[in-house]
Amino acid sequence: MKTIKEIAQEANVSEGTVDRVLHNRGGVSKKTETKIKAIIKAHNFSVNPVASALALKNKFSIAALIPVHNTSDLFWKSPNIGITKAAEDIKTFGTQVLTLTYNQQKPESYINAFNELLKSNPSAFIIAPSFSEETKEIVAVLEAKNIPYIFLNIEIEGFNNLSFVGQDAFTAGYIAAKLMQSKTLESSSFLIIQSRKNITNNNAVFKRIEGFTKYFIEHNIPHKILTLEIENQESKSIRKTRINTYLKNHPDIKGVFVPSSRIHMIVDSMKDEYLNNIELIGFDNTPQNVECLMTDSVSYLISQKPFDQGYNAIKLMNDYLVKNTIPDRKIYLPIDILIKENVIYNENSY
Amino acid sequence: MKTIKEIAQEANVSEGTVDRVLHNRGGVSKKTETKIKAIIKAHNFSVNPVASALALKNKFSIAALIPVHNTSDLFWKSPNIGITKAAEDIKTFGTQVLTLTYNQQKPESYINAFNELLKSNPSAFIIAPSFSEETKEIVAVLEAKNIPYIFLNIEIEGFNNLSFVGQDAFTAGYIAAKLMQSKTLESSSFLIIQSRKNITNNNAVFKRIEGFTKYFIEHNIPHKILTLEIENQESKSIRKTRINTYLKNHPDIKGVFVPSSRIHMIVDSMKDEYLNNIELIGFDNTPQNVECLMTDSVSYLISQKPFDQGYNAIKLMNDYLVKNTIPDRKIYLPIDILIKENVIYNENSY
DNA sequence: CTGAAAGCGCTTACAG
DNA sequence: CTGAAAGCGCTTACAG
Incomplete structure (x- = not known):
């Protein structure tokens, strides 16, 4: 594995300059940029995400906005656990996750939770968009601020969501x-x-x-x-x-x-x-x-693999933030057929 | 989040000493050890795995020993892809993965591939143990060298494998x-x-x-x-x-x-x-x-979720090496019921 | 437009 | 038994 240092040496520039072209941060002459890009390509170089995460320390945070669960409908407990588990996993990248829930019967709670999350200045959002009108409002804010968002579980069309994670x-x-x-x-x-x-x-x-x-x-x-x-x-x-x-x-x-x-x-x-x-x-x-x-x-x-929905949405967003990996527009999770005999092996995260 | 530096300051010792007690590396007086442990506990401190991974760089390597696949039986292609994907993911921890395949009809090829893998001095093994007698020989070597191993896909009893990953x-x-x-x-x-x-x-x-x-x-x-x-x-x-x-x-x-x-x-x-x-x-x-x-x-x-078998085995082993997380003794993956209509959503990694 | 240097938090020889 | 210092690979002010 090459390092930025080695790339820099080969190009006769400093590490800082390599970093600038790596992240399109500008302020580099066309000439050096071309040279560096060629070398990067030649070695198929990509930054070490661990080192990057350490240096960026706590740069990113993801806000998750999902319905609350209750005794008569536990469904949302499982995506929530998936989100928490993913949050644990991506701590290694210094990414924070903040989850807030809303009441699916009350659109105002959706807006309120969103505004609350916004206060923490998150780098990205994961949203289960229960209400379409309110989602339009929310998305308008996000797009004005250039904050990327992924829709979770509820598939609605006509938005620039980075991805949808859920079931067909x-x-x-x-x-x-x-x-x-x-x-x-x-x-x-x-x-x-x-x-x-x-x-x-x-x-x-x-x-x-x-x-x-x-x-x-x-x-x-x-x-x-x-x-x-x-x-x-x-x-x-x-x-x-x-x-x-x-x-x-x-x-x-x-x-x-x-x-x-x-x-x-x-x-x-x-x-x-x-x-x-x-x-x-x-x-x-x-x-x-x-x-x-x-x-x-x-x-x-x-x-519909609720745990995986939450888990994957967070991981995809983190990859997008940290490594700039663009996820598929629609991620359809497997449709599990459960019977008495195989249900116990399907992680029942409730 | 506290850092080792802060813990060290509070205990009036150097960071190195804190590190020593953190990893039970010995060479610390009972007195300082007690003091440091108390402080760690008080703050519920745990090491930053990113920084740790960066410092440990390339410390660990995992050897995987699985059957080869061929046109009439593609089964093992998918675990192999899972292993490769996991290898990609854990690069961030500096862990390397080396996979070698053997012929399921030829026990010698199993032994040979094992010996070849051993040469690279791996920290751990993932093994699909097709042959029970030969597996005994292999395991004897591993245990003498104190190398942990996980069995993949093929469940055999009577060994001290860290875990089994497969299907019931x-x-x-x-x-x-x-x-x-x-x-x-x-x-x-x-x-x-x-x-x-x-x-x-x-x-x-x-x-x-x-x-x-x-x-x-x-x-x-x-x-x-x-x-x-x-x-x-x-x-x-x-x-x-x-x-x-x-x-x-x-x-x-x-x-x-x-x-x-x-x-x-x-x-x-x-x-x-x-x-x-x-x-x-x-x-x-x-x-x-x-x-x-x-x-x-x-x-x-x-x-039997072949991709997941490979993927999970590697991830579990990496967690064991890097974070010392002990996996469950048996990891039974979900038993997927596939029909014409849902098969396309089950990641067909062939 | 570019470089030198400090820093992220941890680990590891090395010296004492 | 303990500490000081270098290093992992990247990012970021700062200076020029």
Whole structure:
């Protein structure tokens, strides 16, 4: 491995000058610049990131803005752990990470947390952009300040985000349909239960449903898809009544698809006679959902690798800051098919 | 963050002395040691790994000893890429990685490659221990020299390996059976085809078959399991004859399970009439196997995350060397269930 | 436009 | 048993 010193000697200049061209810091004559660049290229030289990190000491910080998790929806706990783990790993580069959470029901909390993070003067942002209008405001600020940002988990278009890290929701829904179909007879009816208001994260839920529906159409499988909306706020008893009444009135339903991480709340409310005779497929290996897998209430969970989402987003951003590595515009993580038997090996970071 | 300098000042000693107690390097009086330790503890101090890495520059090297890959079995290409990628990542710690491959049919090549690696005086070894007798010899040398080693992919017992990184083969086979069963009727017969001699890697193949069989027994599912052995050396035409004749003579066979990474060679040889009516399940997302998934010849592939195996083994060893982090004794990677639709998102590192 | 020098925090001979 | 000093490779004021 060459060093800057050696490059400098070969070019008959000082190390400082090499550093200047290395980082396009200007103030170098065209002639020396050309000479140095040639030598750098000839040796395929790249700076030693350790030495760089040490010299830059605490130069960079990454702000992460993600939803809070709560007992009924633990989903965001896992990306948060991924972020923390990555933060630990990149300490070696002197990069700091600051995470703040917001309430997915309250756009103001999103803006407030963002402003709070901004105060610390971060070099970059990782954002789970739950609210599209507010995200526009936020992004305007970031772009004015030239702060790079990566979107996490929630895929929205029309922004100059450095990258998106998450799941291909359409394909995930498509796969759910295939799995569902393999467990039921042809010409079955399926029920989609949306357990939370579509105001947040709606893109993913919407795309999952789209993928689910598309599978049956593409394969010319006779089917009927029904939809039931159940709000978060509803009490368990109301939920019970609504679900079980619905199923009673639609005895042709052979499968229930829950395109959110809340399938456990559906399982919770369904009568045993339905639980035993209807196939259920949901998303995300939260502890409550995994429990449903273990008791055979749910056949499959599709996981979007929440830990990896957080971990990768931070690492990619750090590589961008420290090494100037440009990440792919979209990073789609593997779509994990989880069953009772393999779920334990999938790092359950809750 | 405190620095060694500050700790030293507070203890009225030099930085060198603090370093000595930090790394238990001895040569420090009991009294100063106690004093320094107290101060370290009080501030919850830990060394800056970046500075440490820079100062230690090129102190460590890891030797990796794995099977070679070839066109008919690409499996080992992917762990190799994982190793290379990890090597890239840990360059920042000044750790070097040297990989040598051996022929899984030739124990001598295993020993020879090991001796070659030993010459470079590595700080640690990553070994895929294909041959148990030869591994004993190798390990004796390593233990005499106090060189730590991690076993990769092939799980053998009775050694003081720092860790094992790979798959829980029994559960993988068990899952294969569950998937197979969901695609076939009760009371079916299943054929297990072993496409390579059991001399190498036999543990994994053996355990997969064990898990496969166990599933049917545990669930009281009437079944019959047949076995066909086909050697590597056999030509495609002989393979064709043997497989198709066997299937003709056993029309009750509804599923074929190939507990190795060579299911593509079976698909290659089976007549269409069998291909269309028999469920096939195999292991590993090599390009040829993925092709079988895409053409619907194979229903499921179970992947053991070969890239991650290589990557993780190197990273764990580096953490052990650089930070003295002790890894878990067994690291079982997730058992990936791959179908046509999700296989593209599983990093296919071939 | 360019160089010399100090500094990031730790480790390591070397001297005593 | 302990300290002073050089060095790892890069970055950054500062001086010219």
